Amino acid sequence: MGFRGYLIKRTINTLVLILFVILLNFVIFELLPGQQGSIAAIAENPKLPQAVRKQIVFDEELRLGLVCGGTADNPVPCQIWDKFAKYFVAMVTFNFGYSFQTGNPVIQDIVQSGRLENTLLLLGVSSVIAIVVGIFLGTLAARKRGSMFDSAWVTASLTTFSLPTFWMGLVLILIFSFTLHWFPTSGVTPAEWIKPESAPPNFIAQIPGRISHLFLPALTLTLFFYGGYLLLARATVMEALSEDYITTARAKGLPERTVLFKHALKNASLPLVTAAALQFGFLLSGAIITETVFSWDGLGYWLYQAIGWRDGPVLQAMFFIIALCVIVANFASDILYGVLDPRIKYE
Amino acid sequence: MSAVGLIVLVLFSFFALAAPLITPYDPQHEVVAGVYSPPAWYRSFNEGRLLSQNQVLDSHPGFKTDPTQQGWEFARTDSQMSGAFDDKTSSEPGSGSYRLTLDRSAGPLNGSFTATFKRTFDWTYKGPPARFVGSLQVKTPDATPPELVIVGSTPALGQSLEIDARIKYIDTNGNAAWDDGEPVVYDTNSDGAYNTGDIMIVGVAPTQPTQLAFDPKLKFVDSTGGGTWNAGEAVLYDRDNNGLYGLGEPVSVVVFIERLGNDYQKWDITDRASVNTTASPQIYNKNWANYPLTDSKTWQSPITLDSLDSSVRANLDLVDLDPSALIFSSPGQYTFGVNVTVNSNSMALTPMNVYMDDMNLKLYGTSWGLLGTDVYGYDIWSQLIYGARVSLAVGLLAAFIGIALGLLVGLMAGYMGNVVDEVLMRFTDMLLVIPGLPLLIVLVAVIGNSLGPGRLFALIVIIGFLGWMGFARVVRAQVLSLKERPFVEAAKAAGAGAGHITTRHIIPNIVGLIYVNLALAVPGAILSEAALSFLGLGDVTIISWGRMLNLVEINGAQNIWWWVVPPGISIALVSLAFVMIGFSLDTLFNPRLRERR
Numbered sequence: 001m002g003f004r005g006y007l008i009k010r011t012i013n014t015l016v017l018i019l020f021v022i023l024l025n026f027v028i029f030e031l032l033p034g035q036q037g038s039i040a041a042i043a044e045n046p047k048l049p050q051a052v053r054k055q056i057v058f059d060e061e062l063r064l065g066l067v068c069g070g071t072a073d074n075p076v077p078c079q080i081w082d083k084f085a086k087y088f089v090a091m092v093t094f095n096f097g098y099s100f101q102t103g104n105p106v107i108q109d110i111v112q113s114g115r116l117e118n119t120l121l122l123l124g125v126s127s128v129i130a131i132v133v134g135i136f137l138g139t140l141a142a143r144k145r146g147s148m149f150d151s152a153w154v155t156a157s158l159t160t161f162s163l164p165t166f167w168m169g170l171v172l173i174l175i176f177s178f179t180l181h182w183f184p185t186s187g188v189t190p191a192e193w194i195k196p197e198s199a200p201p202n203f204i205a206q207i208p209g210r211i212s213h214l215f216l217p218a219l220t221l222t223l224f225f226y227g228g229y230l231l232l233a234r235a236t237v238m239e240a241l242s243e244d245y246i247t248t249a250r251a252k253g254l255p256e257r258t259v260l261f262k263h264a265l266k267n268a269s270l271p272l273v274t275a276a277a278l279q280f281g282f283l284l285s286g287a288i289i290t291e292t293v294f295s296w297d298g299l300g301y302w303l304y305q306a307i308g309w310r311d312g313p314v315l316q317a318m319f320f321i322i323a324l325c326v327i328v329a330n331f332a333s334d335i336l337y338g339v340l341d342p343r344i345k346y347e
Numbered sequence: 348m349s350a351v352g353l354i355v356l357v358l359f360s361f362f363a364l365a366a367p368l369i370t371p372y373d374p375q376h377e378v379v380a381g382v383y384s385p386p387a388w389y390r391s392f393n394e395g396r397l398l399s400q401n402q403v404l405d406s407h408p409g410f411k412t413d414p415t416q417q418g419w420e421f422a423r424t425d426s427q428m429s430g431a432f433d434d435k436t437s438s439e440p441g442s443g444s445y446r447l448t449l450d451r452s453a454g455p456l457n458g459s460f461t462a463t464f465k466r467t468f469d470w471t472y473k474g475p476p477a478r479f480v481g482s483l484q485v486k487t488p489d490a491t492p493p494e495l496v497i498v499g500s501t502p503a504l505g506q507s508l509e510i511d512a513r514i515k516y517i518d519t520n521g522n523a524a525w526d527d528g529e530p531v532v533y534d535t536n537s538d539g540a541y542n543t544g545d546i547m548i549v550g551v552a553p554t555q556p557t558q559l560a561f562d563p564k565l566k567f568v569d570s571t572g573g574g575t576w577n578a579g580e581a582v583l584y585d586r587d588n589n590g591l592y593g594l595g596e597p598v599s600v601v602v603f604i605e606r607l608g609n610d611y612q613k614w615d616i617t618d619r620a621s622v623n624t625t626a627s628p629q630i631y632n633k634n635w636a637n638y639p640l641t642d643s644k645t646w647q648s649p650i651t652l653d654s655l656d657s658s659v660r661a662n663l664d665l666v667d668l669d670p671s672a673l674i675f676s677s678p679g680q681y682t683f684g685v686n687v688t689v690n691s692n693s694m695a696l697t698p699m700n701v702y703m704d705d706m707n708l709k710l711y712g713t714s715w716g717l718l719g720t721d722v723y724g725y726d727i728w729s730q731l732i733y734g735a736r737v738s739l740a741v742g743l744l745a746a747f748i749g750i751a752l753g754l755l756v757g758l759m760a761g762y763m764g765n766v767v768d769e770v771l772m773r774f775t776d777m778l779l780v781i782p783g784l785p786l787l788i789v790l791v792a793v794i795g796n797s798l799g800p801g802r803l804f805a806l807i808v809i810i811g812f813l814g815w816m817g818f819a820r821v822v823r824a825q826v827l828s829l830k831e832r833p834f835v836e837a838a839k840a841a842g843a844g845a846g847h848i849t850t851r852h853i854i855p856n857i858v859g860l861i862y863v864n865l866a867l868a869v870p871g872a873i874l875s876e877a878a879l880s881f882l883g884l885g886d887v888t889i890i891s892w893g894r895m896l897n898l899v900e901i902n903g904a905q906n907i908w909w910w911v912v913p914p915g916i917s918i919a920l921v922s923l924a925f926v927m928i929g930f931s932l933d934t935l936f937n938p939r940l941r942e943r944r
Contacts (some may be wrong), residue, residue, distance in 0.1 A: 020777045024786075028793050162922040164874055166881045167896060167915030170905055178906035185905060285784035289878060293900065303785075304882055307792045319789045326782050 006338055014331045021323040022091045026084055029316045096317035101309045106317045110299065118188050119298030123287055125214060126221035131276060133222070134229025139265050141230065142237035143256075154234070157227025165286050169220040169293035176216060183216050186295035217294040224286040225279060232275055236268035243267070270341050277333030281326035349931030355924035359917070363735040374729035374890050380715035381477020382724045386909050387714045397474030399675075400712035404468055404683055408482075408707040411442040419445070419466045419706075420684075427451075428462035428689070436702050438484040438646045444704040449689040451698055458690075464703060465684020467607070475675040476710040477724075479604075481616065481652040481683060486645070486702040487598040598689050598701050602652055604674050604708075605682040614674055615686075616652050616659050649705065675710070683708040719909040722902045730890045731913050737891035738873050738921065741807050745872035748811025750818055750865050757822025758849055762830060772823065779816045787813060787875060791884045802886040810875045818864045825857050859936025866929035870922035877918050892918050 051072075058072035068083075070076035090096070096106035110116055134157075141150040160168070177185040184190070190209045240246065241264050249259045284300075291300035299318065306314035362369065372379050380401055389395035405417070413432035415421060421430035427450050434443040449460050470476075605613045652659050654670040663670050675681070685706070689699050711724065718727040760771040790809050829835060830853070838848050879885050880893025883901075887894065892914035899910055 017777055017780060021781060024781070028789055158926070159919070159923065162870060162874075162926060163919045164877050164881070164893075164896075164915060166878065166900075167911075167918065170896065170899065170911045171915065173905045174908055174911055281780075281782035285782055288784065288788070289881070292882060303788070307788065307882060307884060310792070312793075315789055315792055319785050322785045323781050327780060330780055 003338055007335065010331060010334050014327055017327045018324065019088075021320060021327070022088055023084075025091065025316050025320055026087050029312060091320055094317075096320075097313040099306075099314050100311045101305065101314065106313050109302075109314070110317065110321070115297060115299050115302055118296060119287060119291070119300060122214065122217055122221065122291070122296060122298060123283060126218040127225075127276075127279075127283060129218065130222045130224075130226040131229055131272075134226040135233040135265070135272060137226075138230040138233025139237045139260060142234045142241060142264075143260055145238060150234075153230060157230045160223050160227045165220065165224045165289045166293050168223055169217070169290055172216050172220055173293070183212050185216075188213055188297050217290050217296050220290045220293070221283070221286050224290070225283060228279060228282075229272065229275070233265075233268070233272060236271050237264050240264040240268040270337070273340060274333040274337050277329045277336065280329035281322075284322050284325065349928055352924040352927030352931070355920050356928065359735050359739060359921050359924075362732045363739050366729075366732045366736055370726065370729040370732050372726040372729045374725060374733045377726070378711075378724040379726045380720050380724055381711045381713050382720060382722055383904070383907055383910075384477065384713050384715040384720040384724070386719040387716055389719075389909075390714050395714065397472075398712070398714035399470075399472035399474050399476050399710070400714055402468075402470070402476070402710040402712070404466055404708040404710075405706070408705050409439070409442045410437070410444055410704055410706070413443075414445055414706075418468075419464065421445075421447075422463045422465070424461040424463070427456060428460050430462060430464065433702065436486070438486075438649075438704040442704070444484075444486075444702045445706075447687050447689075447701045447703070449699040459688050461686060461688045463684055463686050464706075465605075465682050467680055467682045468708075469679070470675050470681050470710075471678050472712070473678060474713060475669075475672040477671065477713045478711040479652075479654045479671050479674075480709045480711070481602055481604075481650075481707070482709075483600075483602060483650045483652075483685065483706045484704040485600050485647050485650065486700075486704075487600070487647065488699050488701070598687065598699070600701070601686045601688075602650070603682075603684060603686060605684075606674065606677075607680040607682060610677070614663055614670075616662055616670070617650070646702075646704070671710070718913055719907075721898065721907075721910055722904055727895075727910055727913065730895055731892070731917060733890050734892040734895060734914065735917065735921075737803070737889055738876065738893075738918065741803070741810065741876040741891070742869040742873035742921070742925075744807045745810035745814060745876070746865055746868035748808065749814030749868050749872070750861060752812065752815035753818030753864070754822055754854075754861065756815060756819040758826055758853070760819065761823040761826025762845065762849060762853070764827075768823070771819070775816045775819050778813075779820075783813060784875070784878060787879060788882065788884065791879055803889055806876060806879065806885065810872050814868055814871060814875075818868070821860065821864065822857060825860060826853055829853050829856055859932065863929050863932045863936060866925050866932055869925040873918060873922055873925075 055072045058067065058075060067075040068078040094107045098104065099106050099109055102109055137153050141153050144150050173185050176183045188210075189206070190213070237260075245267075246259060246264055249263045250256075254263075287298070288300035288303055290296065291298045292304040295301060299321075302314065303318045305311075306318065385395060385398065387398075387400060390398045390400075405414075405419075407417075410432070415430075415432070423429070429448050429450060431446055431448070432443055433446040436446065437444045445464060447462050447464065449456065600617070601615050602617045603613055603615045605611070654660075659670055660666070663673070665673065685703065687701050687703075689701065716726055716728055718731065721727055721730070756771055756775065760768040760775075787809065790813075791806065794805065794809070830848075835848055835852055838852055843851075876885065876891065877893030877896070880891050881897045881900065883897055885891060885894050885897070895910070895914040899905060899907070904910055
């Protein structure tokens, strides 16, 4: 099988996974009792005549896919397949319904509210820093294997692994906000920008305020997962350092820095690149918690608020989108692996 | 490394198992000190030098023995007042009370008579307490008025009566039956005032100006019910319109705190109304005391004077200032006590008794215990100890469920192979790709609401059911290699069935793997529970480490370091301990990982 066959196989696999997620979502949210709440309110409203009530309830059930046709007096119950087909189409077309909380279409709240940008900003900044710092430190640790530097950083990354993300965030707030007063505790922008009477400053003038708000959440997320890269880089570089071409490079009299970063790290970079894609799901979980701790108005914080509101449409939309991102990232990592490593055998 | 892990684990397991023995306080319901009190040891730092600690005036409240032997003092202003311990009368069975008596046996006494019952104590801390709560139970003589309302001589003060309907109907025909709506007249000259010489009549308020004639029958009312009309009886009305013709309380009890020394000051923290059970109307003529005031059968509801209550602040005329900060502004001697005033101008000769019981003053310190207090004044150390129970239980049980499931799936896939293997592993892979925490959140958010009390158990099961995939893969790989080994073939040749081979030959060979993965699965489960609880999806009736941090977040208490730091450290320590033990077990069971000596 060539690369093309591999691609086709991966694509099919990915599509099956997406179907699985929709099925999972369907099963979970069929159980959600909140959905029937609004119908119950109508059904018990004494102001409406009996016939009208019945008709409204029927229309509502029809819309929610609880019945599938017939008349108000003689409704036709849904077959599970009809229901799933409706649900499937809704999910695939990103038609998630309306948020209980805002009353807007969920997809509009995701795309147009600025939450997506906020989340992407936070994730982008912290993942770039975590990857660069993690790989750099991991490479150095591999070079100085067994030294104090090595064991200190290995211990540090294992420790940050064991710490709950939200607690790291709380402690950073405690230190940097309440004790040192360096950074604000929460929010995406300074509170006074949101007030209607004062227009937010222009883009350049916004930068310091935005950075001071971004600093602590980004630091939390960075601490959350730099350790994974550090350990992975350490392991792969260590392996690469034992290869013959490193001995050759050293024998040529190349400076150690060149040997380490040009020869060893470059050859060890393949698992790191794919890990970056695979870490995505992990990263999103960290983002939910971090955004909650810092009231960072992104998608994760919105998911947290949706829990409190029992906002079924938002919960299922968020879960679907997060799962979709992870699946796509996985797919990308598989393809990347195939493209980057010519030695790979497609099976 | 494993030794450190084991020590940490043993320590926390001990905390979890022996929680009620280690700490006597209820972690979620018992106020132990002021809110947000830092730990007591913080007092030895410069920043904490102004912090105070709890102090209780009487550590054995209830006056089971003579309180004057234990530091309480009786002091009288008037010689007719006396005080004594009474072991027969008490607010609760088996103890006693302190009795203040106005002795009227020598003849009628007119006027107010006062005595004080108090206790002096030292406040040694440089800073004030967070809160004080004074408590007291009182039994005053029965002040139930006679059923008669009296009309007679005019109100002594010549005051204008504005709302006459509040006055009870009186017997206009003198035959002892009280009719509603009898015509009632007053203010004979219609000047709107009850002047001397006017006749008081009571009933439904007539429209002004009244034209009712003077009725001599109304002049006096039978105050004893015996048919004799006495001149000069008091006039009583229901001034606060509560339907009670209160005679006014014959006794007033005022609780006070005094600061002794150079900057002497006294604060009355009650007014009369807050001690008496019924609001006390001012009456025009205190002749009510004609009625014999007998000992009441029931105690008045216990008085609690909490410095956080607005009524106490109102009595002290404080709006923003904390009463405890005002009163205990400097270290020194203080007195907590009551002033009891007995009003008498009675003809009666019976003694009037006032009983007091359960008198105490609790001062809540601004520092507490090992780890201080939270937003409600609950003990954080207790929360940490009880939280260890939940976190360890969730971690171990969920990990156990996950490992058991993983073992089952791995064994089935590995041993049966073919289609079963293919299907199970595809499913496993799919679940592995789906991000764990969002799935947990969604599941718990949807299912959790319908669970109620079983929520913690549901959490354990859900975490366990989402934690088997990795181990299933590991087991499958092992089984695939094990089942090709000669000893399995030998067993097969000897006629052993699948069950026998699995339990006797395969599982014993992966038992080390089971232990290692069990140890390594626990931290994940603990962290999952903590994250879910932090997001408010846990069981809010049970305190866990995640719930503690959830409370920090909800209450915006990120600056309270003694509340933020301990739960996180505990989670990290326990997680690390399990990781260390897992690694050590791995080296133990897997000889290839051991370093060559």
